[in-house]
Amino acid sequence: MAEATQEPQVEQIPVGPSPAGTEAQTGAPALAGEVERALADVVGGASLAGKRALVTGGASGLGAACARALAAQGAYVIVADRDGAGAAAVAADVGGEAWEVDLLDTSALESLKLQVDILINNAGIQTISSIVDFEPAAFRRIITLMLEAPFLLIRAALPHMYEQNYGRIINMSSVHGLRASSFKSAYVAAKHGLEGLSKVTAREGGAHGVTSNCVNPGYVRTPLVEGQIADQARIHGIPAEEVLTEVMLAKNAIKRLVEPEEIANLVAWLASDQAAMVTGSSYGMDGGWSA
Numbered sequence: 001m002a003e004a005t006q007e008p009q010v011e012q013i014p015v016g017p018s019p020a021g022t023e024a025q026t027g028a029p030a031l032a033g034e035v036e037r038a039l040a041d042v043v044g045g046a047s048l049a050g051k052r053a054l055v056t057g058g059a060s061g062l063g064a065a066c067a068r069a070l071a072a073q074g075a076y077v078i079v080a081d082r083d084g085a086g087a088a089a090v091a092a093d094v095g096g097e098a099w100e101v102d103l104l105d106t107s108a109l110e111s112l113k114l115q116v117d118i119l120i121n122n123a124g125i126q127t128i129s130s131i132v133d134f135e136p137a138a139f140r141r142i143i144t145l146m147l148e149a150p151f152l153l154i155r156a157a158l159p160h161m162y163e164q165n166y167g168r169i170i171n172m173s174s175v176h177g178l179r180a181s182s183f184k185s186a187y188v189a190a191k192h193g194l195e196g197l198s199k200v201t202a203r204e205g206g207a208h209g210v211t212s213n214c215v216n217p218g219y220v221r222t223p224l225v226e227g228q229i230a231d232q233a234r235i236h237g238i239p240a241e242e243v244l245t246e247v248m249l250a251k252n253a254i255k256r257l258v259e260p261e262e263i264a265n266l267v268a269w270l271a272s273d274q275a276a277m278v279t280g281s282s283y284g285m286d287g288g289w290s291a
């Protein structure tokens with residue numbers, strides 16, 4: 001596939017053109033990814049063949065699932081994460097490339113120019129605390145990673161997208177982009193801000209062939225959620241084994257976690273030509289949490 005041989009077109013990033021762990025060093029998995037994508041082209045009519053996608057937080061959970069779903073549709077995927085080894089592993093798996101980057105270093109993103117067709121703003125973290133006890137530095141960290149960095153990446157990607165009159169921005173929001181929960185002030189504020197940023201991007205980008213949408217998962221089976229269980233138990237004063245039913249799934253109509261692949265399929269559809277008229281929208285997949 002032609003796109004696999006292209007030079008990386010992420011400019012002004014602190015990595016060289018052949019980051020450690022990409023196909024040069026891990027030939028077999030990269031080849032497997034190539035074969036998978038070639039097969040998808042032939043069998044499924046890959047809708048994203050020839051497209052370059054950047055997925056932040058692509059080393060784990062939802063980001064890794066998105067990288068796989070986009071690659072399965074033929075996209076060449078750049079896996080961006082502060083976890084360089086994790087990003088390299090996913091990149092090798094999908095025949096793409098890794099970009100080891102700490103998105104909290106926003107000054108490095110201010111002069112960035114991205115040559116991608118699809119941008120998935122997905123990297124995220126969580127801190128659980130009452131507002132009274134919330135560390136200001138922890139609040140700022142979440143807003144920086146989950147609102148300011150997406151703004152800077154969109155800003156870096158739009159000129160190329162405008163030039164080619166095509167682009168897809170997909171922002172991994174949350175049910176917490178639309179609703180609030182106690183003890184998540186920074187996360188809820190960042191996700192509500194991301195919803196606004198996404199809509200402004202949709203308004204400005206519409207005339208240039210660029211769509212921008214949010215995806216709003218309920219609780220998904222990922223390390224981010226597994227890591228919350230102890231904190232949720234402590235702050236709600238309940239045993240850890242009750243957190244899933246009493247806190248996380250309490251508002252769900254369908255009492256199970258969302259699987260990462262379910263969200264990734266929605267993301268791949270939003271990136272496709274079938275979703276060309278979908279913009280400024282927020283797509284829930286929360287088992288009825290927000291109903």
Ligand SMILES: NC(=O)c1ccc[n+]([C@@H]2O[C@H](COP(=O)([O-])OP(=O)(O)OC[C@H]3O[C@@H](n4cnc5c(N)ncnc54)[C@H](O)[C@@H]3O)[C@@H](O)[C@H]2O)c1
Nearest residue numbers: 057060061062081082102103104122124174219220222224
């Ligand atoms: N898991 C859920 O239940 C759920 C629900 C709704 C929304 N989301 C959102 O989905 C996104 C992904 O969450 P996940 O559950 O897959 O989490 P995860 O912890 O599995 O993955 C997050 C990834 O982001 C990366 N990351 C964190 N800080 C970074 C930084 N400073 N620079 C670069 N990369 C960084 C991590 O290394 C990790 O690979 C987040 O935005 C989260 O808010 C998750």
